[in-house]
Amino acid sequence: MGIGGSDMYRQQILDHYKNPRNYGELEDATFTHVGENPMCGDEITMDVVLDDEEEVIERVAFRGDGCAISQASASMLTQKLQGMTVEELAELDRDDVVDMLGVDISPMRIKCAVLAEKVAQDGADIYFGEKDLDKSSTEADE
Amino acid sequence: MGHSESTLLDVERIREDFPILQREFDGQRLVYLDNGATSQTPEPVVECIADYYRTTNANVHRGLHQLSQEASIAYEEAHDRVAEFVGASGGREEIVFTKNTTESENLVAYAWGLNELGPEDEVVLTEMEHHASLVTWQQIAKRTGATCKYIRIEDDGTLDMDHARECITDDTQMVSAVHVSNTLGTINPVSELADIAHDHGAYMFVDGAQSVPTRPVDVEAIDADFLAFSGHKMMGPTGIGVLYGKKHILAEMEPYLYGGEMIKKVTYEDATWNDLPWKFEAGTPPICQGIALAEACDYLDDIGMDRVRRHENDLAQYALEQLEATGDVETYGPPAGTERGGLVAFNLESVHAHDLSSILNDSAVAIRAGDHCTQPLHDKLGVAASARASFYVYNTREEVDKLVAAIDDARQLFA
Numbered sequence: 001m002g003i004g005g006s007d008m009y010r011q012q013i014l015d016h017y018k019n020p021r022n023y024g025e026l027e028d029a030t031f032t033h034v035g036e037n038p039m040c041g042d043e044i045t046m047d048v049v050l051d052d053e054e055e056v057i058e059r060v061a062f063r064g065d066g067c068a069i070s071q072a073s074a075s076m077l078t079q080k081l082q083g084m085t086v087e088e089l090a091e092l093d094r095d096d097v098v099d100m101l102g103v104d105i106s107p108m109r110i111k112c113a114v115l116a117e118k119v120a121q122d123g124a125d126i127y128f129g130e131k132d133l134d135k136s137s138t139e140a141d142e
Numbered sequence: 143m144g145h146s147e148s149t150l151l152d153v154e155r156i157r158e159d160f161p162i163l164q165r166e167f168d169g170q171r172l173v174y175l176d177n178g179a180t181s182q183t184p185e186p187v188v189e190c191i192a193d194y195y196r197t198t199n200a201n202v203h204r205g206l207h208q209l210s211q212e213a214s215i216a217y218e219e220a221h222d223r224v225a226e227f228v229g230a231s232g233g234r235e236e237i238v239f240t241k242n243t244t245e246s247e248n249l250v251a252y253a254w255g256l257n258e259l260g261p262e263d264e265v266v267l268t269e270m271e272h273h274a275s276l277v278t279w280q281q282i283a284k285r286t287g288a289t290c291k292y293i294r295i296e297d298d299g300t301l302d303m304d305h306a307r308e309c310i311t312d313d314t315q316m317v318s319a320v321h322v323s324n325t326l327g328t329i330n331p332v333s334e335l336a337d338i339a340h341d342h343g344a345y346m347f348v349d350g351a352q353s354v355p356t357r358p359v360d361v362e363a364i365d366a367d368f369l370a371f372s373g374h375k376m377m378g379p380t381g382i383g384v385l386y387g388k389k390h391i392l393a394e395m396e397p398y399l400y401g402g403e404m405i406k407k408v409t410y411e412d413a414t415w416n417d418l419p420w421k422f423e424a425g426t427p428p429i430c431q432g433i434a435l436a437e438a439c440d441y442l443d444d445i446g447m448d449r450v451r452r453h454e455n456d457l458a459q460y461a462l463e464q465l466e467a468t469g470d471v472e473t474y475g476p477p478a479g480t481e482r483g484g485l486v487a488f489n490l491e492s493v494h495a496h497d498l499s500s501i502l503n504d505s506a507v508a509i510r511a512g513d514h515c516t517q518p519l520h521d522k523l524g525v526a527a528s529a530r531a532s533f534y535v536y537n538t539r540e541e542v543d544k545l546v547a548a549i550d551d552a553r554q555l556f557a
Binding site: 043068 | 493494513526
């Protein structure tokens with residue numbers, strides 16, 4: 001089809017859209033983050049549980065609404081992230097997401113595809129950023 | 143163009159003026175149903191733009207040379223032509239060329255609103271406002287302490303006019319309403335709203351972005367104090383918008399942007415302002431775009447705006463019927479049988495509007511998907527997004543059939 005329409009909607013994408021994996025909440029989440037893609041009205045919240053050293057991702061869950069691309073991408077990402085290190089999460093880029101989805105994503109839809117990845121990364125950045133701040137402010141207090 | 147006296151459009155003839163409609167994607171002819179976002183440009187307007195740059199291009203109101211004189215006269219006369227198109231008897235002094243509808247809204251909000259509004263004052267909007275007016279007045283209200291009120295929408299997509307009469311009070315300074323909703327297709331009774339506004343000493347601002355391109359609009363029949371619209375939705379180029387304002391109001395208003403062109407006398411201490419409308423057109427204006435907009439007005443008047451209106455409604459009614467017959471498509475706005483602007487927003491059950499749009503693209507059907515710059519309205523409708531098909535003079539019922547068939551492809555894919 002070339003101009004990028006239903007090529008994106010391969011069976012795997014539709015399957016993850018209709019039967020999302022790891023959908024829901026994690027009450028013991030180390031951090032939770034929500035993000036939106038205003039163009040589609042997609043919204044995704046991700047809960048991430050880290051190990052005690054806060055280096056490895058143990059469990060991930062997501063919830064949200066939006067287009068099939070954004071929701072399937074979130075579902076697949078929850079599986080991919082389990083067992084990854086926080087550092088590996090930070091290094092993920094859009095090519096990794098496109099590889100994970102296994103289809104060509106048209107340029108106008110790339111924001112849908114990478115929303116979940118951004119939510120997870122931003123959540124980690126904010127969590128560790130605030131921890132650093134807490135540390136430095138505590139140090140300053142001392 | 144010599145259209146016959148018939149009430150119908152000669153669509154085939156019109157389509158010849160729009161070569162872009164012949165484009166094919168993977169062997170499928172483009173079905174362009176995103177006219178509410180931007181319309182296509184007919185050959186006479188494209189020619190006008192090319193001709194201007196080939197023969198006349200110069201800055202206006204600056205040079206005494208021949209080219210500058212020609213460009214200046216053509217640019218000034220374009221204001222007169224646009225004034226005539228919307229029934230502004232004051233001519234060019236009542237027509238300010240801006241960048242788009244949004245800038246026209248901002249011009250009044252900044253130049254009038256910031257100076258005139260205070261904590262006791264109210265701005266009354268409708269629940270179906272486009273962000274162009276909603277966000278603008280909301281922010282001006284925050285800065286001035288004024289209050290924004292919203293006239294409710296009934297279940298059938300029309301304005302609750304009893305609620306309008308409650309909302310508009312002696313504290314109301316401005317009523318700003320969209321003439322034709324870009325999401326619901328509702329045609330609002332702006333003349334009645336203007337009467338209510340004026341009874342309370344308020345101004346009436348009409349957002350004509352979807353109405354001026356698609357139906358006869360007469361600012362004096364409406365008794366609008368302001369009217370805003372965009373060139374690119376009415377066969378003109380992008381980069382040109384219009385603010386109509388009653389002359390005596392524009393004359394009292396402070397400038398919006400400062401700089402060259404808008405001044406009369408400048409010293410190191412102070413400056414005085416140019417005559418209308420140049421007082422509001424700081425810097426080098428959109429010269430070619432303004433001249434091309436006047437050409438677009440000619441093109442539309444040759445077709446006849448009442449014919450445009452009927453054609454728009456005919457296609458919208460047909461689309462509504464076809465979409466509703468499917469059983470799993472929800473449409474928004476007034477029900478079939480009520481006249482509306484030439485657009486239908488809808489959702490296919492279980493398929494997100496953006497997925498739908500991507501799949502329709504496979505059949506070369508171009509629609510809009512998203513919140514159409516009416517997020518609060520979508521919240522009220524209980525959906526994050528919708529798909530929207532919007533029509534213009536070159537669209538046909540066969541194209542609506544292609545839309546419906548392409549929706550069926552999406553239905554099968556997601557089944």
